[in-house]
Amino acid sequence: xxxxxxxxxxxxxxxxxxxASVGFRQLTLDPQRARPLPITLWYPTSANAPxxxxxxNAAFYGESVIRDAVPDAGVRPLxxxxxxxxxxxRNLNWLAVALVAQGYRVAAPDHPGxxxxxADPAAARELWQRPDDLTRVLDALLQQPALAxxxxxxxxxxxxHSLGGWTVMALAGARFSAPAFLExxxxxxxxxxxxxxxxxxxxxxxxAPRLAANFRDARIRAxxxxxxxxxRGFTEVTLSHITVxxxxxxxxxxxxxxxxxxxxxxxxAHLPPHRVHFYRLPGANHFSFMQRCKPEGAAIIExxxxxxxxxxxxxxARGRAVIHQAALARILPFLTAALKPAAGETRSAxxx
Numbered sequence: 001x002x003x004x005x006x007x008x009x010x011x012x013x014x015x016x017x018x019x020a021s022v023g024f025r026q027l028t029l030d031p032q033r034a035r036p037l038p039i040t041l042w043y044p045t046s047a048n049a050p051x052x053x054x055x056x057n058a059a060f061y062g063e064s065v066i067r068d069a070v071p072d073a074g075v076r077p078l079x080x081x082x083x084x085x086x087x088x089x090r091n092l093n094w095l096a097v098a099l100v101a102q103g104y105r106v107a108a109p110d111h112p113g114x115x116x117x118x119a120d121p122a123a124a125r126e127l128w129q130r131p132d133d134l135t136r137v138l139d140a141l142l143q144q145p146a147l148a149x150x151x152x153x154x155x156x157x158x159x160x161h162s163l164g165g166w167t168v169m170a171l172a173g174a175r176f177s178a179p180a181f182l183e184x185x186x187x188x189x190x191x192x193x194x195x196x197x198x199x200x201x202x203x204x205x206x207x208a209p210r211l212a213a214n215f216r217d218a219r220i221r222a223x224x225x226x227x228x229x230x231x232r233g234f235t236e237v238t239l240s241h242i243t244v245x246x247x248x249x250x251x252x253x254x255x256x257x258x259x260x261x262x263x264x265x266x267x268x269a270h271l272p273p274h275r276v277h278f279y280r281l282p283g284a285n286h287f288s289f290m291q292r293c294k295p296e297g298a299a300i301i302e303x304x305x306x307x308x309x310x311x312x313x314x315x316x317a318r319g320r321a322v323i324h325q326a327a328l329a330r331i332l333p334f335l336t337a338a339l340k341p342a343a344g345e346t347r348s349a350x351x352x
Contacts (some may be wrong), residue, residue: 085229
């Protein structure tokens with residue numbers, strides 16, 4: 001049955017239109033503000049110029065793009081991406097390029113404090129800023145279409161991995177209770193989320209009211225959480241009131257530090273049944289949603305940061321590229337259905 005379903009889903013992907021070239025640019029929003037925000041943009045382009053590998057280094061493969069290309073003229077849907085704790089735009093680079101190939105515009109901030117490019121402890125403790133980072137990116141793209149092209153404001157989705165999954169769920173309307181999260185950590189002290197609670201500011205009494213705020217952005221029409229973390233602080237009542245479609249993709253391989261059954265599974269248990277789609281990806285572990293490693297990638301990472309070579313390990317021998325294709329086979333049909341314009345709805349590139 002699994003092979004049959006995957007065949008159908010891959011057939012769906014092949015039937016979608018494909019756009020040949022991926023434009024790519026990077027800039028910083030509000031460089032004079034207290035929280036300047038580096039962002040990376042991917043978009044369809046008709047430019048005919050040499051392609052380069054973006055995001056490639058000694059350990060990881062990059063993706064082919066045309067840097068600083070002029071965006072195409074169409075009005076297209078937008079997907080916002082949110083990386084995990086200690087990650088960056090590179091982690092979901094593979095997904096961004098695949099989305100652009102199907103006609104989406106894609107944008108990802110490097111969240112200050114919790115990115116590999118900016119590990120400032122003070123910024124990391126401002127966890128509540130993460131959802132606002134995505135809202136700021138959306139505002140900028142709607143107000144300045146020259147950045148990545150014209151956006152269909154009625155067709156916007158957000159996808160996040162790990163802590164990014166927490167971020168997009170907050171944008172969907174889930175509200176966080178620091179006291180409830182910390183109480184849960186008394187029973188689950190081995191959880192990775194509990195171990196970084198202080199670094200994220202969750203243990204601070206001054207942070208609790210800010211974390212409890214409503215970060216819902218009504219312009220976000222669908223969210224995808226990839227092996228989400230820090231989820232058990234979301235209140236059950238606010239999860240039950242979420243009105244947008246939610247796709248939860250979780251690792252098949254269960255690990256004590258980030259058990260999918262108790263993180264993504266917690267979300268699935270409390271979201272409205274008619275809104276949520278929950279799948280465990282065969283062969284995937286938590287890091288399988290990141291970019292593909294080169295053959296020597298694990299050894300290179302291990303030498304630089306002992307213990308982190310596991311980032312390149314997956315749950316079975318099929319390889320990360322196969323797992324990425326299985327993820328796309330779930331994500332692309334979900335977004336197509338979730339962002340389909342409602343009957344009588346007028347598409348807008350202004351956000352109003």
